[in-house]
Amino acid sequence: MRLRLLLAAVLLAGFFFYSWRGLGEVFRERGRYTDALGLIPAATPPLRFGVPSLQELAVRYHLEPRQATCALCHLGRVESGRFNPFGEDYRAVVRRMLAGLEEQSIFQLSPAQIRQALAEATQDGLDSDGDGYDNDLELLFGFLPGEARSRPHLPVETLEAYRTMLRQAARDGRLEALRRRGAGQADPTLFGFAPGEVPLVRLERLALYQAVILPASPPAAFPPEGR
Numbered sequence: 001m002r003l004r005l006l007l008a009a010v011l012l013a014g015f016f017f018y019s020w021r022g023l024g025e026v027f028r029e030r031g032r033y034t035d036a037l038g039l040i041p042a043a044t045p046p047l048r049f050g051v052p053s054l055q056e057l058a059v060r061y062h063l064e065p066r067q068a069t070c071a072l073c074h075l076g077r078v079e080s081g082r083f084n085p086f087g088e089d090y091r092a093v094v095r096r097m098l099a100g101l102e103e104q105s106i107f108q109l110s111p112a113q114i115r116q117a118l119a120e121a122t123q124d125g126l127d128s129d130g131d132g133y134d135n136d137l138e139l140l141f142g143f144l145p146g147e148a149r150s151r152p153h154l155p156v157e158t159l160e161a162y163r164t165m166l167r168q169a170a171r172d173g174r175l176e177a178l179r180r181r182g183a184g185q186a187d188p189t190l191f192g193f194a195p196g197e198v199p200l201v202r203l204e205r206l207a208l209y210q211a212v213i214l215p216a217s218p219p220a221a222f223p224p225e226g227r
Contacts, residue, residue, distance in 0.1 A: 039175060051070070053109070053114050053117070054070065054072065056114045056118060057118055060118060075087075086144075086145040089121050089126065093121055097113055122134075122135045131149075137160065139200070140166075142193070142201035143192075159191070175208065179208055183204070183208040188206060
């Protein structure tokens, strides 16, 4: 009986030790990790898929879990090994990072390498699908970066101006202040979505972006209230 109790105590101590060590890793990573606008992201609901690269992309851009699927990079079934243009660009970055290894897989990347690879695949100006909107711009507002038909119904200059406003708001603390207060309800048409289209980005995130953009933009540039 005593041996069993001792064994149980050792197992519990080991569990708490590794859990605490893992928690420390989380806090250390949290101090280093930022989303696409340079902020430490709020908690993101878990995805249906356990692919680390996809999970990191969802956190970086605050993607809606039901919309953040393997179709962000793959064409058809994952087993087919076919990639859309964004997936090809991301795979090229991964291959360069893992150059020299006999086997190259996204599952060999560390969290820091995944973040670096995603940062390279979403750098300003890189437009994988050639639709005129770079990957970061499309993901930031909730469009598919590897599908040319998924594009905003707004001039690219308008969305680039929005992104500039959001980056400035992130730097001066307004974005975080608005997030804490709550930002109301989002109107996806403001960001170029047709009525009924579902954004990749969580609606509460678009509402936050909207709260930054609306006061700084000409009223005529936006759809009438209630659309």
